[in-house]
Amino acid sequence: xxTVSVAVLGAGSIRCSxxxxxxxxxxxxxxxxxxxxxxxxxxxxxxxxxxxRLCFAANQNEHxxxxxxxxxxxxxxxEVVILQVGENCARRHLRSSRRMGTATLDSAAxxxxxxxxxxxxVPANAAVLSLQRRQVEVALPRYYRLDWPSExxxxxxxxxxxxxxxxxxxxxxxxxxxxxxxxxxxxxxxDDPSTAELVKV
Numbered sequence: 001x002x003t004v005s006v007a008v009l010g011a012g013s014i015r016c017s018x019x020x021x022x023x024x025x026x027x028x029x030x031x032x033x034x035x036x037x038x039x040x041x042x043x044x045x046x047x048x049x050x051x052x053r054l055c056f057a058a059n060q061n062e063h064x065x066x067x068x069x070x071x072x073x074x075x076x077x078x079e080v081v082i083l084q085v086g087e088n089c090a091r092r093h094l095r096s097s098r099r100m101g102t103a104t105l106d107s108a109a110x111x112x113x114x115x116x117x118x119x120x121x122v123p124a125n126a127a128v129l130s131l132q133r134r135q136v137e138v139a140l141p142r143y144y145r146l147d148w149p150s151e152x153x154x155x156x157x158x159x160x161x162x163x164x165x166x167x168x169x170x171x172x173x174x175x176x177x178x179x180x181x182x183x184x185x186x187x188x189x190x191d192d193p194s195t196a197e198l199v200k201v
Contacts, residue, residue, distance in 0.1 A: 003034040003064065007078040007126075009118055010085035011037035011067065012044025014157050016131050018164070019149035020082065021048065022181035024063060025055035027190060037067040038074035040092035045069065051164050058174045075121050080190070083115065083138060084131040090114035108135045115139060127193055129186075144196040148185050 011017055024033065037052070039045040049067040056063050068074050075081070085093075090111040097117055105113065111132065116139045122128060128143040130136075133151075152160065166172045181187070188195040 003032045004029070004080060005034045005036070005078050006080040006082065007036045007038060007074045008082045008084065009038050009071075009074065010083065010089045011048050012039035012041045012089055013084045013086045014044075014160050015086060015152060016084035016149060017048045018051075018160060018177075019181065019184065020084065020131070020186060021052045021055055022178055023184045023186040024052070025059045025061050026178055026181050027187050028061065029190060033063040035063050035065045036074045036076075036078070037065065038069070038071055039067075040069065040089050040096060042069055044088070047161060047164060050168055054168055055174060055178060059178055071118065071121055075123065078123055078126050081122050081126045081128045082131065082186075083118070083128065083143075085111055085114055085118070087111060093117065108133070111136050112139070129189060129193075129196060130199070138199070140201065142198070142200050144189065144193055145199050146185050146189065146196045 008020060024035065027033070035052075037045060037049055045067050049065065052065055056065070087107045087110060090113070093114045094110065099113060115132070115136070119128075119138065119140050122140070128140060130138050130143055130145045131148065132138060134147060163172075167174055167177070185195065
C-alpha cells in the first residue's frame with residue numbers, strides 16, 4: 001500500500017501535539033501515513049514520540065513514526081508538512097542555527113524567524129498546513145491555515161506533560177482522550193485540504 005509522508009515540525013508543542021496526535025491516532029485514511037516528528041527540544045520530542053506510539057497502538061493504527069532533531073531528515077520527500085512551532089522550539093532552533101539576539105524578540109517574531117529557516121527546506125510540492133497562532137506569519141507564498149487547537153490555560157499547559165506521562169505509564173486510560181478527536185478539523189484536512197483557509201501571500 002502507498003504511504004503519505006507527513007512531517008510535523010514543532011512536534012514538542014504543548015499546545016498542538018496532544019490534539020495532532022489524537023487526530024492522527026483516530027485517522028484511518030486510504031493511504032497509511034509515514035510520520036516524521038521534528039523538534040529542536042529532544043526531551044519534548046521524546047515525550048510526544050512515546051505518547052504517539054502509545055495512542056497508535058491503543059487504536060490499532062499502523063502509521064509509521066520516526067522522530068528526529070535533523071530537519072533535513074524530517075522533510076526528506078515530505079508530501080504534507082504541519083507547522084506547529086512554539087516559542088521553546090523556535091528559541092532552541094535559532095540558537096542551534098547560531099541566530100543571536102533571540103532574547104530581544106517577542107514570541108511571534110522569534111517563531112517567524114525560526115519558520116523562515118524551516119520553510120526554505122520544505123519540498124516545493126508539499127501541502128503545508130499552519131497551526132501557528134494567527135499573529136505568526138509564515139514565509140511561504142501559499143499554505144493552508146487552521147485556527148486550531150485552542151490555547152490551553154497556563155494551568156493546563158503545566159499539567160499536560162504530567163498527564164501524558166500518566167498515560168504512558170498506564171496509570172490512566174486513553175479512551176476518553178482519543179474519543180474527543182473523532183471530528184477534529186485536522187482529520188478533515190488530511191482528506192480534503194480545501195476544508196482549511198488557503199493563505200496566499
